[in-house]
Amino acid sequence: MTFTKTATQIKKSALNELAKTRDINTLAFWRKEYLGKVGKFTKLTRQIAQLPAKERASAGKAVNELKQALAKALQEREKQFHELPPSPVSRSQLSTFFDLTAPGADFQLGHLHPITQMRQYAEDIFVRMGFEVFEAREVDDDYHNFESLNMPPQHPARDLWDTFWTEDELVLITHTSSMQHRILLGQKPPIRAIIVGRCFRHEATDASHEHTLNQIEGLYVDKGIKLPDLIGTFKKFLDEFSQRDIKMKIQPSHFPFVEPGIEFLLDCAICFGTGEVEGERCSTCGGSGWLELAGAGMVHPSVLAEAGLDPQKYSGFAWGFGLDRLVMVKYGIENIRHFYSGDLRFIRQF
Ligand code: DAH
16 A cells, blocks of 8 residues: 555544544544654654655655644634533543533422421421420330320220320330330429320221321429410420411310320311311211310329329429321311322422
């Protein structure tokens, strides 16, 4: 092959390869291959010395032309890359090339579950009222869930809760009251605590009953605490939480760990307390117009004594309310099962 022909061939392949470079990194690789110390152009130049004297002049010309052509093409290509944003992809990565500088695909930012949002909101209110926040264990023992709360084994009041037991006789807590004993134990009043946690019940579910529910327990023990303190504190919280003067009903109830025991009910936010929706019985409140929100009462003397507190000296109140129910009332949600349905159309509304 004549020298000029080789030069023409190098030019052809060089321009071809140059067009395939994708960024300054691949361009650097090209430059090394053609114009580098052992590059194709440099090698060709060196061959001139070995040519017969009469061929050297034309070879020199061909080399000069080639050099100019490559330099010009390189300059143009470089200019193109400087106009583009840089891409950190090396030639070896080219087979799996993707453009890091391309605009990203759209994605939707998530947010906290409405129950979590409202739990934090409620905690804030209680902290401002001077309560300390505790978390409940989700699995506990019989003693804490029942016995320390004045419900010895075989006590019929245990039937109030449909309990899940594990094979080693632990219980998925049925209520956040399971933490009362731990908090009372060995503390000197005043004791002001709220306990938040998920509770579990072997329920037949319906619009206002779920197998998993979130409770917020309140516990306040000091000298001279009376029932009106309980009612006033709870009402204050409800008004803060719902940002209105909420309508509340109190009725007597029974829980073994309080004496006396009461229940707080709220007017149903779906039927506005009428018990009917479009002529049909309201399924959220079962037609009563009221939604049962909380059990409460004055802490039973036996519960105080079990934790080493003298019931002659101290008294206190406690409540346990369903956060899910309260969120239903706040937002007018008609079915408690929406919360755990995993339906994003529901979740995205909050
Ligand atoms: N633990 C009860 C339940 O889940 C609610 C309750 C009633 C909590 C009275 C209390 C209380 O702290 O004093 O049904």
